[in-house]
Amino acid sequence: MTSVIFWGPPGTGKTSVAQLIALDSSFEFVALSAVTTGVAEVRQEVAAATRRLGEHGRRTLLFLDEIHRFNRSQQDALLPHVESGVITLVGATTENPSFSLNAALLSRSLLFAFRPLPVAAIEELLGRAHKFVRVPIADAAQEFLIDATGGDARSALQAYETSAHLAAGNGRSAIDVLDVEAALETRPKNYGPDTHYDVAPAFIKSIRGSDADAALYWLATMLEAGRIPGSSHVDW
Numbered sequence: 468m469t470s471v472i473f474w475g476p477p478g479t480g481k482t483s484v485a486q487l488i489a490l491d492s493s494f495e496f497v498a499l500s501a502v503t504t505g506v507a508e509v510r511q512e513v514a515a516a517t518r519r520l521g522e523h524g525r526r527t528l529l530f531l532d533e534i535h536r537f538n539r540s541q542q543d544a545l546l547p548h549v550e551s552g553v554i555t556l557v558g559a560t561t562e563n564p565s566f567s568l569n570a571a572l573l574s575r576s577l578l579f580a581f582r583p584l585p586v587a588a589i590e591e592l593l594g595r596a597h598k599f600v601r602v603p604i605a606d607a608a609q610e611f612l613i614d615a616t617g618g619d620a621r622s623a624l625q626a627y628e629t630s631a632h633l634a635a636g637n638g639r640s641a642i643d644v645l646d647v648e649a650a651l652e653t654r655p656k657n658y659g660p661d662t663h664y665d666v667a668p669a670f671i672k673s674i675r676g677s678d679a680d681a682a683l684y685w686l687a688t689m690l691e692a693g694r695i696p697g698s699s700h701v702d703w
Contacts, residue, residue: 468492470549470556472534472573474564475581478619481559485530494528494555495519501536506544513548520553527554534558535567542569549575583618592620593627602631604642612647626650663689 468488473481482498489496497512509529516527534542548554549572556576564573584592593609604612604627612630616622629650630642637646670685 468494468555470576471558472564472568472576472578473557473559473581474578475561476583476617476619477561478616478621478623479581479584480620481581482530482532485528485557485559488557489528489530492526492528494526496528496530498530498532500532501541502533504531506541509541509544513553516548516554526552528557529554530557530559532559533561535560535562535564539569542572546571546575584620585618586613589613589616589618589620589623592623596624596627600628600631602634602642603640604630604647605644608642608644608647611644612651615647615651662692 473484475481485498486496488494495516497516499508499512509531512527512529516529519525519527531537531545537545545556546569549556558568558572558576560567564578590609590613593604593612597603608630612623612626616626626647627642627650630646633646633649634640634642639646666685666688670682670689673681673685
């Protein structure tokens with residue numbers, strides 16, 4: 468197995484797939500987050516991986532979440548260990564790797580793009596979650612929840628659980644659309660530089676194509692995310 472980079476929006480299974488790879492390959496699975504980890508911690512894990520390989524012949528899969536949070540020099544520190552095979556790197560990022568990762572690291576890795584989960588997958592996930600939450604959800608409420616969370620499994624589960632608490636607090640035995648709306652009010656907007664440069668052209672092309680509904684949708688998306696009209700400023 469070679470090192471890989473998983474790129475995709477939140478809640479699309481990047482961490483889960485890394486864990487499945489480790490289980491199927493019998494690798495030692497080590498998970499770190501670039502948000503809270505520095506080069507010193509990586510070196511400690513590399514030293515442990517070296518001993519593990521020499522003493523037991525077991526390879527190590529190092530999962531580095533939010534790898535784009537490492538700066539260029541920190542990413543460079545990974546290169547010799549990836550090249551030597553002491554660690555097999557699985558990096559996960561929500562940012563475009565072409566801009567956020569070193570070319571040298573990308574050239575030594577396979578890149579896999581993760582997409583938002585389809586409706587059927589979220590429906591199956593919510594069906595499994597019902598066994599634990601045990602609060603039914605009306606069809607209209609589930610359809611609204613799935614549409615609003617945009618293929619993000621984590622957000623869908625959180626919204627479902629929060630909606631269940633709200634329904635119970637309001638004395639209802641099932642989740643309705645109002646519960647889902649209230650639950651989604653606390654959901655942070657997933658709107659960063661990559662998203663902006665997808666949404667802005669969609670807005671412009673909708674105007675050029677005289678599609679008023681689409682133009683209003685993309686405009687509302689930008690405004691809701693903090694885009695200030697008449698300014699280049701975006702509050703990421």
